[in-house]
Amino acid sequence: MSTTDETPAGSGTPMIEMVDVQKHFGALHVLKDINLAVPAGQVVIVLGPSGSGKSTLCRTINRLEPIDSGTIRVDGIELPSEGRKLAELRADVGMVFQSFNLFAHKTIVENVMLAPLKVRKQKSDAAKKRAMELLDRVGIASQADKYPAQLSGGQQQRVAIARSLAMAPKVMLFDEPTSALDPEMVNEVLDVMTSLAKEGMTMLVVTHEMGFARRAGDRVIFMADGAVVEDTDPTSFFDNPRSDRAKDFLGKILSH
Numbered sequence: 001m002s003t004t005d006e007t008p009a010g011s012g013t014p015m016i017e018m019v020d021v022q023k024h025f026g027a028l029h030v031l032k033d034i035n036l037a038v039p040a041g042q043v044v045i046v047l048g049p050s051g052s053g054k055s056t057l058c059r060t061i062n063r064l065e066p067i068d069s070g071t072i073r074v075d076g077i078e079l080p081s082e083g084r085k086l087a088e089l090r091a092d093v094g095m096v097f098q099s100f101n102l103f104a105h106k107t108i109v110e111n112v113m114l115a116p117l118k119v120r121k122q123k124s125d126a127a128k129k130r131a132m133e134l135l136d137r138v139g140i141a142s143q144a145d146k147y148p149a150q151l152s153g154g155q156q157q158r159v160a161i162a163r164s165l166a167m168a169p170k171v172m173l174f175d176e177p178t179s180a181l182d183p184e185m186v187n188e189v190l191d192v193m194t195s196l197a198k199e200g201m202t203m204l205v206v207t208h209e210m211g212f213a214r215r216a217g218d219r220v221i222f223m224a225d226g227a228v229v230e231d232t233d234p235t236s237f238f239d240n241p242r243s244d245r246a247k248d249f250l251g252k253i254l255s256h
């Protein structure tokens with residue numbers, strides 16, 4: 001567990017590294033000088049008020065959004081801004097959003113096989129075998145031949161996680177993965193994320209699930225107005241927030 005931006009001795013290259021990253025949308029400065037080093041296996045919870053830049057931060061890490069300046073490396077490799085190399089490196093970073101975005105006209109197992117077939121050029125048999133293993137891991141193997149609309153939201157989100165894992169990513173980014181779910185389905189998705197964390201996946205998780213943040217997080221990044229305002233461990237953050245912005249945020253979110 002690391003509570004600073006420094007890489008712990010002996011752990012080598014950070015899995016995610018952002019150095020002096022700046023991003024604007026027009027006149028709006030949405031990421032202000034972000035410096036962040038995430039060691040392999042760390043689970044980073046990203047918190048902050050609406051509009052503080054959490055989604056944009058995630059999206060820059062796999063270049064869904066270009067940055068104005070600075071450097072972003074994943075496992076020591078800087079992402080190129082475009083081209084074939086970008087497609088390959090982007091596959092190292094899995095991303096799961098609030099909306100599941102499964103292909104409606106493909107079955108569950110076909111959804112999970114698609115990227116390995118197209119991007120990794122895997123053979124169909126191998127891709128199917130791997131897809132079934134991953135569906136089993138997220139508890140959906142028995143639904144493999146159904147279509148997305150036949151599954152609950154929680155099940156669809158677990159498929160979306162399996163689909164990301166099929167590319168064998170080095171990093172998983174989660175942007176409010178449970179926000180669109182009915183309350184009774186939230187835990188089944190958080191359980192899958194918790195087991196991924198225990199298996200050593202490097203994860204960046206934007207979430208409003210404070211119980212999960214405390215339990216599964218190694219580190220909390222609190223953002224406000226595009227800047228990282230606090231960077232500490234979950235216990236310190238929740239029990240002893242230092243900035244007024246964080247105190248205000250926690251006051252609102254914990255009084256629900």
Ligand SMILES: Nc1ncnc2c1ncn2[C@@H]1O[C@H](COP(=O)(O)OP(=O)(O)OP(=O)(O)O)[C@@H](O)[C@H]1O
Nearest residue numbers: 025026028030048049050051052053054055056057
């Ligand atoms: N494509 C875009 N074009 C212009 N402005 C954008 C774009 N995407 C985001 N923004 C703006 O950038 C700021 C940061 O947005 P972002 O979505 O990263 O915030 P967030 O912390 O994820 O918020 P939320 O908690 O509501 O999801 C906001 O002011 C938003 O309106």
Ligand SMILES: [Mg+2]
Nearest residue numbers: 054055056175
């Ligand atoms: Mg967001």
